[in-house]
Amino acid sequence: MSLNPVVADWQKQRVWVVGASSGIGHALAQLLLQKGAMVATSARKTGALVELASLYPEQSLVLALDVANEAEWQSAYQTIAGHWQGLDHLIFCAADYQPMRAWELDTGKAANMVNTNLMGIIYGVGAVLPDMLQRKQGGIRMIASVAGYMGLPKSLIYGPTKAAMINFAEALYLDLHDKGIGVSVINPGFVDTPLTKTNDFAMPALLTPSEAASAIMQGIEAGQFEIHFPKRFTRWLRLIRRLPYPIRFRILAEVAKKS
Ligand SMILES: NC(=O)c1ccc[n+]([C@@H]2O[C@H](COP(=O)([O-])OP(=O)(O)OC[C@H]3O[C@@H](n4cnc5c(N)ncnc54)[C@H](OP(=O)(O)O)[C@@H]3O)[C@@H](O)[C@H]2O)c1
Numbered sequence: 001m002s003l004n005p006v007v008a009d010w011q012k013q014r015v016w017v018v019g020a021s022s023g024i025g026h027a028l029a030q031l032l033l034q035k036g037a038m039v040a041t042s043a044r045k046t047g048a049l050v051e052l053a054s055l056y057p058e059q060s061l062v063l064a065l066d067v068a069n070e071a072e073w074q075s076a077y078q079t080i081a082g083h084w085q086g087l088d089h090l091i092f093c094a095a096d097y098q099p100m101r102a103w104e105l106d107t108g109k110a111a112n113m114v115n116t117n118l119m120g121i122i123y124g125v126g127a128v129l130p131d132m133l134q135r136k137q138g139g140i141r142m143i144a145s146v147a148g149y150m151g152l153p154k155s156l157i158y159g160p161t162k163a164a165m166i167n168f169a170e171a172l173y174l175d176l177h178d179k180g181i182g183v184s185v186i187n188p189g190f191v192d193t194p195l196t197k198t199n200d201f202a203m204p205a206l207l208t209p210s211e212a213a214s215a216i217m218q219g220i221e222a223g224q225f226e227i228h229f230p231k232r233f234t235r236w237l238r239l240i241r242r243l244p245y246p247i248r249f250r251i252l253a254e255v256a257k258k259s
Pocket of ligand 1 (some may be wrong): 065
């Protein structure tokens with residue numbers, strides 16, 4: 001059963017990809033442009049955004065944005081609304097990831113992750129939702145992570161930000177599904193991007209950014225609420241999450257020893 005309105009055609013859909021300067025967001029923006037969507041891209045560094053936009057000048061807007069800054073969200077959205085009279089999809093891909101064990105807790109790095117990953121999407125929804133509610137149409141899509149499924153080694157703060165995003169998306173869905181607004185939470189496994197470059201452990205079932213982008217597009221098109229991939233990896237985590245704590249912790253302690 002599809003929980004959201006299906007997206008049959010991206011042609012002329014107005015999409016804002018936030019966190020599009022590298023990795024999954026960049027691949028998504030590319031794919032959307034190839035499919036004929038109007039694409040606004042944002043990140044703090046705009047070099048890669050401008051380069052991509054130059055290939056599709058009629059379809060592109062570039063807006064520098066620090067997602068941890070609410071005023072910048074409001075102003076960037078006003079620019080989009082000024083050009084396109086509204087927005088069909090917000091796709092939030094920005095994140096800060098700092099691997100951390102308990103004895104490495106750094107509250108400054110933690111605050112940055114919370115402000116980027118969680119406050120970022122909250123400010124984003126605050127910027128785009130009023131117009132979507134008025135038009136009774138729109139889509140809010142956010143990339144969380146399987147790290148949000150449960151406490152995992154090295155995800156001391158990143159994991160809780162992603163768990164909170166999943167919870168936020170669920171609550172949004174409950175409030176918005178009968179108001180014409182689609183909500184999707186995207187939980188990828190490992191993807192080969194700058195974010196995971198510093199991981200010093202083997203990443204099973206690693207995907208390329210364009211494989212991840214295709215999986216996300218297919219999920220949105222099909223109207224899925226949760227889009228998780230690759231299934232050969234995420235199914236295991238979903239199973240481990242359901243185990244009683246003593247068994248789950250024993251398995252994860254073994255994983256922690258290897259990472
Ligand atoms: N790679 C994986 O294995 C994996 C797995 C699960 C979930 N995810 C999630 O997938 C999403 C995309 O990650 P990725 O792997 O593609 O990482 P990435 O290549 O590092 O991309 C992160 C993007 O976020 C932007 N960003 C970071 N802080 C920002 C800020 N304060 N304001 C605006 N933009 C900001 C970065 O641009 P600037 O630095 O230019 O601002 C960049 O465009 C993230 O939500 C990540 O948590 C990734």
